[in-house]
Amino acid sequence: MFNARERAALYGLVSTLIIGLVTVWLAERQPGTLEEFRIERAAVDVPRVEQTSPFVDLNGASVEQLQQLPLIGEKTAARIVEYRRVHGPFSTLEQLRNVKGIGAVTLQKVEPLLQVK
Numbered sequence: 781m782f783n784a785r786e787r788a789a790l791y792g793l794v795s796t797l798i799i800g801l802v803t804v805w806l807a808e809r810q811p812g813t814l815e816e817f818r819i820e821r822a823a824v825d826v827p828r829v830e831q832t833s834p835f836v837d838l839n840g841a842s843v844e845q846l847q848q849l850p851l852i853g854e855k856t857a858a859r860i861v862e863y864r865r866v867h868g869p870f871s872t873l874e875q876l877r878n879v880k881g882i883g884a885v886t887l888q889k890v891e892p893l894l895q896v897k
Contacts, residue, residue, distance in 0.1 A: 839870055849894070852886070873891055
């Protein structure tokens with residue numbers, strides 16, 4: 781009625797079912813042998829940092845904050861901070877093009893994430 785492959789699959793399924801039933805039966809007869817797993821509230825409260833603005837302030841951002849922007853690495857972020865130190869605060873986002881490493885594509889990517897205060 782069943783070919784060899786079908787019989788092997790059927791034996792595998794039946795043996796898995798039997799092993800599962802025996803495991804449950806043994807666990808019920810000997811309580812405490814299987815550990816209960818449950819999710820508990822964390823013992824330490826994680827502080828929530830509320831961001832007042834979704835934008836990064838170009839004139840107040842640190843090197844680390846600027847590095848979080850797309851296409852801005854450590855060197856470019858340091859150049860932005862240095863440019864700001866030498867030339868004073870940015871008055872427009874377009875002035876970023878004066879910083880070495882900031883081209884049209886980079887400005888286009890970061891512009892929606894920046895603001896000038």
